[in-house]
Amino acid sequence: MFCCTGRADHVQTPYEQKEGCSCLCGVVRVMILGEPLKTTLCHCQDCRKWTGSVGQMAVWYHREDVLCSGELAEFGTSSRVRKSCAECHSHILTSLPRAGLIEVCVGSASQLSLNAHFFYVTPMIDFGDDVPKFVDFPASLGGSGVQASSWDLHRDVTQAFHGSCLCGSVFVSISGEPKTTAFCHCLVCRSWTGSSGHFAVVFDEDLVQISGELISTRHGHRNCARCLACITSRHSAAAPGFLEVCGGILHSPPRVQAHWNYGQRILSVKDGLAKFKDLPTELGGSGDVLGQEMAAPYAVTLERKGEGHEDLGLELSFAGRKCRVLKVRRHSLIHDWNQSCACDSVVGIYDRLISINGRTPTTPEEGEALGRETGKLVLIFAKFQYFE
Ligand SMILES: [Zn+2]
Ligand SMILES: [Zn+2]
Ligand SMILES: [Zn+2]
Ligand SMILES: [Zn+2]
Structure with missing residues (x-):
């Protein structure tokens, strides 16, 4: 525990005192x-x-x-x-x-x-x-001093996203689904936000509407002109149509799905999500994910009434002859599963799909066919996890 008025002995000195x-x-x-x-x-x-x-x-x-x-x-x-x-x-x-x-x-x-x-x-x-x-x-x-005994991540259910800055003069609204979401730990993101990283909700730029006065910088950042709240960012010229809206300004943001530039972190996160060494390939990065595949698999059991109504929600990659999760779509069966299950059975990016109802897909066509099955579905995955 720290002391709020005295000086704690065990706090590391984060800045060189002469350098600041x-x-x-x-x-x-x-x-x-x-x-x-x-x-x-x-x-x-x-x-x-x-x-x-x-x-x-x-x-x-x-x-x-x-x-x-x-x-x-x-x-x-x-x-x-x-x-x-x-x-x-x-x-x-x-x-x-x-x-x-x-x-x-x-x-x-x-x-x-x-x-x-x-x-x-x-x-x-x-x-x-x-x-x-x-x-x-x-x-x-001046607070209650009460420590939280349990907590839940925010619910991720909204169909349209709205947000505003700290002073309330910039409004953001987005009428579509995010391409992906991530928490970026790079030095530029930390310096810009004043947080341990930037919560990037990546949208097709055409879907994002912003009102209020913004100011831009040469780093591709845009802030509210009045309160200087962080509004949008871009990591890469490699993906010109992608705009990163800051998740912290959204009233009901989607959940974080992965970590970017985890090699540059100053604060570790033990949440079982994929930790990219730099950025995913579609944003111009190496796509390398840190960690190793867990030996013990986990099971996801779902009941699907009809294919036309319920999206399974998995986008798969078959690179390197392994079937891995590229993305979990929102408003899908797997997305709902992820919101109600324990951390170690959340279906995450880069986890390996071993089988659906006992069969292992080896091609995109087989993956799609198995993904159309209805009734009781048992999916077996192996988690890809980074250990600190
Ligand atoms: Zn503002
Ligand atoms: Zn960054
Ligand atoms: Zn400056
Ligand atoms: Zn605060």
């Missing part, structure tokens, strides 16, 4: 003069809407221990002031004037150990760690 940290463009520099108090990930709505991600991840300091140089853009709410680089819009810090504290965003940090999650009620990612998880804040910060 900087934004993506290098204009803003943060000098750290004192010891860190704690490192937290806050999953509250405001932090989600500002970072566009799962929440703000920050290292706390006394106000007098943090010095900033370079031009900052500010947005104040009742209790907090959010500050970003005026040039590249990297999220730099959140200040709590009444408490005399500053939360410095983790963007360029290299080593961190998290001390607490705040507002861990319906997290967008279940981190699978043993860090204390408060339902709001610790009592020393």
Whole structure:
């Protein structure tokens, strides 16, 4: 447990004290003069809407221990002031004037150990760690101090997606299905969002409608012109029609399906989802997935009344003579299964499909034929998992 007013001995120093940290463009520099108090990930709505991600991840300091140089853009709410680089819009810090504290965003940090999650009620990612998880804040910060004993990931059921930024002047609406969803751990995403990564909900660009004033950067990022909340991003020129909408601004986002650039992570996630070393091939990456196939298979049992009504939801790859899951479509039988089962039997990207009702598909045609079967379906998979 950390102490919120004193100085915790076991908090690692995430920034070199002489070097401090900087934004993506290098204009803003943060000098750290004192010891860190704690490192937290806050999953509250405001932090989600500002970072566009799962929440703000920050290292706390006394106000007098943090010095900033370079031009900052500010947005104040009742209790907090959010500050970003005026040039590249990297999220730099959140200040709590009444408490005399500053939360410095983790963007360029290299080593961190998290001390607490705040507002861990319906997290967008279940981190699978043993860090204390408060339902709001610790009592020393004016919260209830109650720790969450159980939690559920948000339900992923919506047919159309809507969202807005922290100040409410930018609105986003999308009338179609995401191509994929992922959490990207790269340095650029961390610096831009002020979180441990960027929650990318990838859509066909033509489906995304945005109103309100946006400002763009040379990194392909777009932020709200007023509150500087993260709105959209692009990882790659290799996929020009794909637009990444920030999942944290959506009222009811789809679930994260994979992790990108996991080799660059500062915070591990033990959620059983596929961990791409860099990016999937369709976004110009190597497509390499970290980890190994589990020896013990898992079973998925479904009841399908008729093929015409119920999509099984699996998109399969037969590369390397193994049948692997490329994607699980939303509004499908497997998608519903994934929302109600335990983490170790979630059908994930890159898991191997061993059989459907005892038969193993070896070609796309066989996969499609088996995927059309009705009645009772027993699917056997082998999970592909990364162990920290
Ligand atoms: Zn900058
Ligand atoms: Zn928060
Ligand atoms: Zn805004
Ligand atoms: Zn990234």
